[in-house]
Amino acid sequence: MKKIVLIEDDADLYSLVQYNLEKEGFQVVGLQTGKGALDMCRRERPDLVILDVMLPDSDGLEICKGIRASPDIATSPIIFLTARASETDRIVGLELGANDYIVKPFFVRELIARVKIHFRGEKPVSKVLRSGDLELDRAHCTVKRGTGEITLTATEFRLLEYLMSRPGVVFSREQLLDAVWGHDRAVTDRTVDVYVLRLRQKIEPEGAPAYIRSVRGFGYSFNQELSREPAEVK
Amino acid sequence: MKKIVLIEDDADLYSLVQYNLEKEGFQVVGLQTGKGALDMCRRERPDLVILDVMLPDSDGLEICKGIRASPDIATSPIIFLTARASETDRIVGLELGANDYIVKPFFVRELIARVKIHFRGEKPVSKVLRSGDLELDRAHCTVKRGTGEITLTATEFRLLEYLMSRPGVVFSREQLLDAVWGHDRAVTDRTVDVYVLRLRQKIEPEGAPAYIRSVRGFGYSFNQELSREPAEVK
DNA sequence: CCGTGCCGTAATCAGGCTGTAACAGTGATA
DNA sequence: TATCACTGTTACAGCCTGATTACGGCACGG
Secondary structure, three states: OOEEEEEOOOHHHHHHHHHHHHHOOOEEEEEOOOOOHHHHHHHHOOOEEEEEOEOOOOEHHHHHHHHHOOOOOOOOOEEEEEOOOOHHHHHHHHHOOOOEEEEOOOOHHHHHHHHHHOOOOOOOOOOEEEEOOEEEEOOOOEEEEOOEEEOOOHHHHHHHHHHHHOOOOOEOHHHHHHHHHOOOOOOOOHHHHHHHHHHHHHHOOOOOOOOEEEEOOOEEEEOHHHHOOOOOOO | OOEEEEEOOOHHHHHHHHHHHHHOOOEEEEEOOOOOHHHHHHHHOOOEEEEEOEOOOOEHHHHHHHHHOOOOOOOOOEEEEEOOOOHHHHHHHHHOOOOEEEEOOOOHHHHHHHHHHOOOOOOOOOOEEEEOOEEEEOOOOEEEEOOEEEOOOHHHHHHHHHHHHOOOOEEOHHHHHHHHHOOOOOOOOHHHHHHHHHHHHHHOOOOOOOOEEEEOOOEEEEOHHHHOOOOOOO
16 A cells, blocks of 8 residues: 655645545555654655645755655655745746645645556556565465465564565665664664574575575675576476 | 657647757657657657647547557656646546646746656666676676676675776776775775786686776776777778 | 563674785886 | 886785574563
8 A cells, every 4th residue: 555645734635635545545644744744754654745835834845855865765756735836936846856746726636646647557566476486475474485385473574575576686784674674673783684594494494495695795685596487498 | 868759739839848848958859730649659759748638630638548558658758738727637637647737828947847857766877887798787786797697795896886887987096995995994005906906807817808907107997998889890 | 470482682603705915027217 | 228116916814794593582372
């Protein structure tokens, strides 16, 4: 489910937009003040941000700049919602990094349609990740190797899921902690080592392929070779 | 350079938009009729399409549908330009697959800004650096020469990455230490020599091209000649 | 209340990466 | 040609990195 952060100080408008977004299946979190908006975005890592420009205690443009300056969430689409309709305002908003600029008053259904644009064309992520004879089912939170089911703990599962989602890509411990443990983690990076070990013990019993690759000096990656279709049969 | 197909029947507006797009460095091709617009898109494979909805001989919505149905160009962004401002028109346009919907009259500079949005955020540097038959993949932390994979240590990899990222540029040992070893390094500059040697041994086995060039008195650089496309055949 | 299992940390160990020193080779300059 | 500065090459000791084990804390369910 897509998560949207909504920053809008007008309570009625906030409710209206929230209601309609949720009706469309989006998860909405938000604030009716500008203060703390940036922190909320950093914390929630939304898939999209809807931002009022004129806020009583803050400036939407500043929040936008802040988002674009935070590596984690810099690429999230931002839609400005504002009564400022002048040419200059529009240009400034768009050039500051907004992905859309909607002038009030607006049609709610148009806003929804414009929100949806940003989620269109995303390839529906397969619910099942496969690599060689290893199979991870996101929906059922299960992992199978060949026919046998493998029991993983929640953390182990998320770690494996993340690694399998981008086979071959090398992730630093830092990145893995961010992705699997969350940003407000208070965990040593050595913890990753231990979990990689535990995963290996479970999914790589004697003689099994080396699913997880250690990349000295960089981190870990899921072995890409195993993700390919079996090459040629001899 | 980005190529834009512009379909707009009003000659004045066509010229105005074309002029402003070209001033921004876009390549503009287009038609002032709807007929043949789809063919033109299929032929030109534009990076973006600007489409008037109400055309004398055709319907922009149909053209949009046609584009989305042509695998080659189905993912090209489409911006509608139209006088139809009703809520229904907007929704229909956006849900048909348009990426933006601009109502006439509009500010040209806003149109330009909205065009630029679609080219923003394209990753500036490819994750893969190539020079001749040498290929360095940043994401996978791997280096290939021809078909064979080359195993590098972390420091070797970072050094090669830095050199390959700016082919032809000569870096002093000082600069390389800063870039590869970090600013708080406590390392002799002769160390660079040793790592260049180790790199050469790994990526330049007997008879291979001289990827890394020593510049006496200055430092090292990656051989630019190898980065170019094979010159001309004699 | 207790037991079980998950979670994160710390300590230990082996292997190989790393950086330095020393020496050899090369090119520039007079 | 002789000399010097710069670069190429080798070898080695130290230490960093990652693997592994063990342990205490914590939450949860019985």
